[in-house]
Amino acid sequence: METLKDREKFSFSDLLKRIGIPTLFIGAFWILVLIVGVAYDIPLNTMLEDTIKRAGMNGILVLAMVPSIQSGTGPNFALPIGIVCGLFGTVCAIEFGFTGWGWLAVSILISIPIAVVVGYVYGKLLNAVKGSEMTIATYTGFSTVALMCLAWLMIPFKSKKMGWMMGKGLRETIQLDAVDAALILNDWGSFKIMGVKIPTGLLLTFGVACLLVWLFFRSKTGIAISAGGANPGFARSAGLDIDKGRIIANVVSTVLAAVGIIVFSQSFGYAQLYNAPLMMAFGAVAAVLIGGATAQRAKVSHVIIGVFLFQGLMTTALPVANEVFAGTDISETLRMIIQNGIILYALTQVKGGGK
Amino acid sequence: MGPKLKTGGKSKAFYWISENIVTLIFVVFIVFGFAVSKGVSINFFLNELSDRIFRNLFLVLSLIIPVIAGLGLNFGIVVGAMAGQIAIVIVRYLNIGGITGLLLCFIVSMPIAALFGYFTGKLYNKTKGQEMIASLIVGYFANGLYQFLFLFVVGTFIKVPKVHPMINPNGIGIRMSIDLLKAEDGGLKYALSNIIKVPFMWAVLTIAIVILALLAFRFLNNKKHGKTFTKGQQIAFTLNVAASIAVILFSIYAIATKSSLMKVKEVPVVTGIVIIVLCIATELLGKTKLGQDFRSVGQSQSISEVSGINVNRTRIIAVMISTVLAAWGMIIYLQDMGTLNTYGAHTNIGMFAVASILVGGASTSKASIKNAIIGVTLFNAMFIMSPEIGQALFGQAMFGEYFRTFMAYGVIGAALALYVWKANTKGKQSLDSKEE
Numbered sequence: 001m002e003t004l005k006d007r008e009k010f011s012f013s014d015l016l017k018r019i020g021i022p023t024l025f026i027g028a029f030w031i032l033v034l035i036v037g038v039a040y041d042i043p044l045n046t047m048l049e050d051t052i053k054r055a056g057m058n059g060i061l062v063l064a065m066v067p068s069i070q071s072g073t074g075p076n077f078a079l080p081i082g083i084v085c086g087l088f089g090t091v092c093a094i095e096f097g098f099t100g101w102g103w104l105a106v107s108i109l110i111s112i113p114i115a116v117v118v119g120y121v122y123g124k125l126l127n128a129v130k131g132s133e134m135t136i137a138t139y140t141g142f143s144t145v146a147l148m149c150l151a152w153l154m155i156p157f158k159s160k161k162m163g164w165m166m167g168k169g170l171r172e173t174i175q176l177d178a179v180d181a182a183l184i185l186n187d188w189g190s191f192k193i194m195g196v197k198i199p200t201g202l203l204l205t206f207g208v209a210c211l212l213v214w215l216f217f218r219s220k221t222g223i224a225i226s227a228g229g230a231n232p233g234f235a236r237s238a239g240l241d242i243d244k245g246r247i248i249a250n251v252v253s254t255v256l257a258a259v260g261i262i263v264f265s266q267s268f269g270y271a272q273l274y275n276a277p278l279m280m281a282f283g284a285v286a287a288v289l290i291g292g293a294t295a296q297r298a299k300v301s302h303v304i305i306g307v308f309l310f311q312g313l314m315t316t317a318l319p320v321a322n323e324v325f326a327g328t329d330i331s332e333t334l335r336m337i338i339q340n341g342i343i344l345y346a347l348t349q350v351k352g353g354g355k
Numbered sequence: 356m357g358p359k360l361k362t363g364g365k366s367k368a369f370y371w372i373s374e375n376i377v378t379l380i381f382v383v384f385i386v387f388g389f390a391v392s393k394g395v396s397i398n399f400f401l402n403e404l405s406d407r408i409f410r411n412l413f414l415v416l417s418l419i420i421p422v423i424a425g426l427g428l429n430f431g432i433v434v435g436a437m438a439g440q441i442a443i444v445i446v447r448y449l450n451i452g453g454i455t456g457l458l459l460c461f462i463v464s465m466p467i468a469a470l471f472g473y474f475t476g477k478l479y480n481k482t483k484g485q486e487m488i489a490s491l492i493v494g495y496f497a498n499g500l501y502q503f504l505f506l507f508v509v510g511t512f513i514k515v516p517k518v519h520p521m522i523n524p525n526g527i528g529i530r531m532s533i534d535l536l537k538a539e540d541g542g543l544k545y546a547l548s549n550i551i552k553v554p555f556m557w558a559v560l561t562i563a564i565v566i567l568a569l570l571a572f573r574f575l576n577n578k579k580h581g582k583t584f585t586k587g588q589q590i591a592f593t594l595n596v597a598a599s600i601a602v603i604l605f606s607i608y609a610i611a612t613k614s615s616l617m618k619v620k621e622v623p624v625v626t627g628i629v630i631i632v633l634c635i636a637t638e639l640l641g642k643t644k645l646g647q648d649f650r651s652v653g654q655s656q657s658i659s660e661v662s663g664i665n666v667n668r669t670r671i672i673a674v675m676i677s678t679v680l681a682a683w684g685m686i687i688y689l690q691d692m693g694t695l696n697t698y699g700a701h702t703n704i705g706m707f708a709v710a711s712i713l714v715g716g717a718s719t720s721k722a723s724i725k726n727a728i729i730g731v732t733l734f735n736a737m738f739i740m741s742p743e744i745g746q747a748l749f750g751q752a753m754f755g756e757y758f759r760t761f762m763a764y765g766v767i768g769a770a771l772a773l774y775v776w777k778a779n780t781k782g783k784q785s786l787d788s789k790e791e
Binding site: 128132135136333334335339340341 | 493500503753775
């Protein structure tokens with residue numbers, strides 16, 4: 001009897017370890033919020049629909065965390081660098097007069113080469129500052145966003161869809177309706193199932209991106225990058241070029257961020273310039289960590305689990321909190337506590353450091 | 356010092372520039388600003404600058420101790436700022452004003468900040484090697500808790516009357532902005548700043564005389580102990596003496612001729628004294644056993660551990676001191692601002708303070724009072740000048756707004772990156788030479 005009990009205990013703690021505390025905690029919390037929501041007569045299908053939509057639109061941004069974590073540079077806190085590349089592609093495509101699918105294709109085509117170059121330079125920087133990547137990445141991201149604020153203000157674009165009524169510069173939010181591109185992916189092949197609208201095109205895009213990253217980490221280069229991140233000393237003695245791997249990984253991550261924000265914007269309906277990308281990295285980092293990743297290891301499956309749990313919790317918490325705590329708006333507060341709490345928890349799990 | 360002496364004169368100058376590059380960029384920027392923008396009067400500039408220095412310096416000084424203890428730049432002073440704001444809200448809620456109210460703010464904030472500091476210190480001990488990113492995130496995290504407290508807990512769990520002017524009309528949560536009211540009317544505004552004020556040039560004169568006296572004291576003291584200056588120190592010493600004498604003569608001239616500089620806003624003396632007391636206390640702390648522990652923990656945790664220092668405890672104490680000082684600094688800052696922006700005042704405090712001290716020449720492993728003073732001056736001068744430059748060069752003040760945000764973020768990123776890069780290349784070199 002006793003041995004059986006012991007084994008049960010062991011298997012439970014083993015399960016806990018396998019799933020991970022953040023995943024379990026957020027998962028349980030989400031289910032709780034859903035139950036409370038149903039109890040307060042908030043339609044379940046709307047909550048699920050919003051969850052799927054939000055998860056799909058944030059998915060690729062979260063996916064951008066995988067290469068950088070695997071390569072050993074830690075979560076990509078400099079996600080805004082890639083994001084502004086994507087936004088630059090977006091405004092260029094509008095300026096050149098593209099609409100609809102043409103806009104989507106041209107935005108992505110313009111932003112990718114820029115993201116490759118920028119990601120390369122960023123990777124070089126990270127190689128120069130080994131050991132303090134996360135702090136420096138954060139501030140590199142912040143300063144890039146601030147620098148691009150200047151660019152948005154100075155860019156001599158003529159399109160009436162983006163400018164202010166008077167004065168120079170681009171608007172803070174650009175309506176994608178104006179170029180027939182809002183929800184273009186979401187509506188492609190979308191259908192309703194049990195009152196829940198499935199944004200087929202959006203989910204497919206996210207799925208394809210996941211597949212590509214999954215395949216990439218099964219290629220020779222991808223395996224070398226993972227090895228370099230997991231055990232630099234061993235990888236070096238095996239003759240792998242770790243620095244090169246770190247650069248490639250951050251190029252991939254930057255490109256994913258650029259494509260990710262374009263997919264995000266079309267689903268959101270607006271392209272948000274200026275300070276909007278500033279804090280986007282933290283939500284993405286929290287999502288991948290919730291999915292079970294650590295600051296040193298991440299898989300595509302972590303992204304999928306994490307983005308659904310985190311966005312699910314966030315989107316359902318908003319109407320539920322408004323219903324339960326009428327008269328206050330604490331959903332944003334809740335987001336800050338959960339998001340940053342999860343990141344802090346992950347930081348305490350980072351091994352090593354100290355002098 | 357060894358390898359530095361070997362290099363020739365030219366590379367010595369190069370070395371000096373590369374060591375002080377961040378500071379130099381700011382000096383050049385400000386000079387450039389004066390050159391291009393014709394609208395800035397020297398009086399306006401000095402008004403703004405002296406206001407900002409007295410407002411911010413205490414906060415920036417709170418960063419020094421964690422750096423010495425090897426924790427890097429503590430972005431977590433935001434948590435201390437929140438403690439200060441909580442104290443102000445309590446004191447304002449009880450409607451206690453004037454100097455009594457202000458002192459009460461300091462007293463109330465102390466245990467709150469110490470407790471917060473204890474928890475953040477514990478956290479930093481669990482994230483050794485990643486303290487800076489942890490301190491940044493802990494600021495955001497604490498901001499969430501702070502909002503939860505003031506937006507929700509107040510009014511829901513802590514019963515407050517709906518009619519109180521600080522409470523939202525629906526009875527839940529503290530208002531977005533709180534007027535601190537003038538000290539004379541029973542509030543906190545200028546409770547410290549307005550106690551004694553002296554004309555700007557008199558303050559400059561006094562400071563210059565004190566600096567000259569300090570220099571003379573150091574000179575005599577060195578002579579008595581038979582210590583000699585190195586050549587570099589000699590040059591610096593002569594320059595300092597010359598500069599302070601020039602400033603003294605100039606301010607006497609300005610006072611005697613009643614030049615337009617006498618119209619610059621008067622300077623808050625008590626705030627100045629408080630800041631000087633903090634400077635002296637920081638210096639004295641460095642000479643105590645605790646101060647030595649800070650330094651040795653900052654240099655090497657393993658060696659300190661071996662020599663019997665409780666490393667984790669020492670680090671927590673350093674963070675607690677920093678957090679309490681940040682709380683007090685925030686109170687000094689807010690009494691001079693006059694309004695408390697309940698949910699926004701603290702958010703950028705960490706970033707601006709860190710950027711300031713870095714501009715002054717500090718790094719993640721060394722920071723001094725001198726760095727803080729130079730940094731606060733230069734950083735705020737940049738802040739005043741950049742909208743003017745934006746206006747002059749591009750016809751848009753908005754340009755300057757974005758530009759100064761960029762400078763703040765950029766200086767942190769660049770200064771940290773430069774520092775780590777230098778440390779890494781140095782480490783690699785010593786590793787290589789060992790392998791040889």
